[in-house]
Amino acid sequence: MRILIADDDPTSRLLLKAIVSKLGHESVVAEEGSKAWDLLSSGGIDVLLTDWMMPGVDGPELCRRVRDGTGDGYVYIVLTTGLDHPEHILEGMSSGADDYLIKPVDSFALQTRLIAAERMTALHDALAHTQEELERANFELLEQSLTDDLTGLGNRRRMEEDLIRTHARALRVGRTYGIAIFDVDHFKLYNDHYGHVAGDETLRNVAARIDFIVRAGECAYRYGGEEFLLLMPDLGLSGPRLNDSLLATGDRIRRAVLEAAIPHAARSSLPPFVTMSGGVASWSPGCPLSFMEVVEQADEALFRAKSAGRNRIHAAPAATHDQAASTAST
Amino acid sequence: MNDVVHDALARSQIELLLSLDDGAGGALQEIVGEYLTMSAQGRAELLRALQVGDAPAVGQAAHSLKGASANVGALALADVCGDIERCARQAQVEEAEGLREQFESEFSRARVALQSVASRP
Numbered sequence A: 001m002r003i004l005i006a007d008d009d010p011t012s013r014l015l016l017k018a019i020v021s022k023l024g025h026e027s028v029v030a031e032e033g034s035k036a037w038d039l040l041s042s043g044g045i046d047v048l049l050t051d052w053m054m055p056g057v058d059g060p061e062l063c064r065r066v067r068d069g070t071g072d073g074y075v076y077i078v079l080t081t082g083l084d085h086p087e088h089i090l091e092g093m094s095s096g097a098d099d100y101l102i103k104p105v106d107s108f109a110l111q112t113r114l115i116a117a118e119r120m121t122a123l124h125d126a127l128a129h130t131q132e133e134l135e136r137a138n139f140e141l142l143e144q145s146l147t148d149d150l151t152g153l154g155n156r157r158r159m160e161e162d163l164i165r166t167h168a169r170a171l172r173v174g175r176t177y178g179i180a181i182f183d184v185d186h187f188k189l190y191n192d193h194y195g196h197v198a199g200d201e202t203l204r205n206v207a208a209r210i211d212f213i214v215r216a217g218e219c220a221y222r223y224g225g226e227e228f229l230l231l232m233p234d235l236g237l238s239g240p241r242l243n244d245s246l247l248a249t250g251d252r253i254r255r256a257v258l259e260a261a262i263p264h265a266a267r268s269s270l271p272p273f274v275t276m277s278g279g280v281a282s283w284s285p286g287c288p289l290s291f292m293e294v295v296e297q298a299d300e301a302l303f304r305a306k307s308a309g310r311n312r313i314h315a316a317p318a319a320t321h322d323q324a325a326s327t328a329s330t
Numbered sequence B: 001m002n003d004v005v006h007d008a009l010a011r012s013q014i015e016l017l018l019s020l021d022d023g024a025g026g027a028l029q030e031i032v033g034e035y036l037t038m039s040a041q042g043r044a045e046l047l048r049a050l051q052v053g054d055a056p057a058v059g060q061a062a063h064s065l066k067g068a069s070a071n072v073g074a075l076a077l078a079d080v081c082g083d084i085e086r087c088a089r090q091a092q093v094e095e096a097e098g099l100r101e102q103f104e105s106e107f108s109r110a111r112v113a114l115q116s117v118a119s120r121p
Helices: A010-023 A034-043 A061-066 A086-095 A107-145 A156-173 A187-194 A195-215 A239-259 A293-306 A318-330 B003-008 B011-019 B027-051 B055-071 B075-089 B093-100 B100-119
Strands: A002-006 A024-028 A045-051 A076-081 A099-102 A176-184 A219-224 A229-234 A276-284 A313-315
Touching: A002 A318, A010 A024, A010 A045, A010 A076, A010 A107, A010 B027, A010 B055, A034 A045, A034 A061, A034 A229, A034 A293, A045 A107, A061 A086, A076 A107, A076 B003, A086 A099, A086 A107, A086 B055, A099 A107, A107 A219, A156 A219, A156 A229, A156 A293, A176 A187, A176 A195, A176 A239, A176 A293, A187 A195, A195 A219, A195 A229, A195 A239, A195 A276, A229 A239, A239 A276, A276 A293, A293 A313, B011 B027, B027 B055, B027 B093, B027 B100, B055 B075, B055 B093, B075 B093, B075 B100, B093 B100
Parallel strands: A002 A024, A002 A045, A045 A076, A076 A099, A276 A313
Antiparallel strands: A176 A229, A176 A276, A219 A229
16 A cells, blocks of 8 residues: 655654555655645545644644545545544544554554555445446446437437427527427338338338438437437527428438338339438427427428328428517517 | 663663564664754754743644654653643643753653664664
8 A cells, every 4th residue: 555654753754654664565755734735636645644733734634635635546544643632533533534543653553554444445446436337337227218229219208308408498598499200101011011020120220311310419319110300409590491491401311211222112102112201390489389389290290291292391380480489579 | 772771761662663674773773863863953942942931832842852752762751741741732831841850851861872772783
């Protein structure tokens, strides 16, 4: 172990240094509290052997600083003091010392303390390690609980959390966000024709295409069976230009899936590939809709895209929120 | 250990110091050498503080000498220093002054003994 000896008395420093060395440990010395604190702050100290009374930063103050500090490892503190002040021992232990030694320190007494110190610092290291592992495991579990197993996209739960957060933020700071919902066309026919294993493979493939094409800040989720949702926060446009932009984004994704040219021989309509239909909607400051209602609007637009022949993107009527926006601003 | 040493110094502490380098005596000589230097300064400071009646300075000087003396086994000297420190902490400088003679006598005894220990081959 690396042991810091803090004592203003040179004979005590020499004595402790010699004992520590005889016990097979490494030592560094400080002749005053502030120098000891500097050494402690730079790390790598396992045990602090500190005198009670020192000019400047004294023993108890040093104990408090070590315990308040955000050092990486645990520093085991042994306070060295005279026999004539038992109240010092109590104060020292309350300030953060783990043990105390009566001066003059003898090697047997110090040896016993260092055995305890070794065990204690090892325990703390193990604890810190376990804590780290737990935090990592927790993080992984949380990630898993928010991820769709099949596609690796965010699942419905993550989608709802993100929607709530995005909507709250948009309300608070006056931002616009957009939502696009996509549905794979004739997917039931696909499954019936190719089987569910192939169906799953295609969903994974489609999800990868979507995930590849989303821009920074946007996020794609698996909304349900063969439905996907794209959340576009912090949009800078409004009115018809906003709608055009949402339609363009939706169409980019629709095309990306079409261009993957995944054969779909079971559908009656052209093209003979897997395609998607989509609906887009948005929320702007002043809009009275909840985020679920915005999702419903996108869903209705998607339904219209389906009715209009599939493999296309429709937008929710722009008038709804433009009107709301102008109502709110007047 | 001769009689001078035996009277003034605790045998157990000297043995501890000797054991630090397995009897070679280097550690003992180093610590005693340091003590002889610092205690001469400490004594001068203690006498000065007693002279001017500076109770905190008396307490501080006596405290340092007490700890260092105990480290080299000069327990009788350490005890006198402890008494002086206690008096000074209670602002009884005159009582501390009354212990001065005893301090001087223990100081010389310890010094002679330590010089003998440190010069031993």
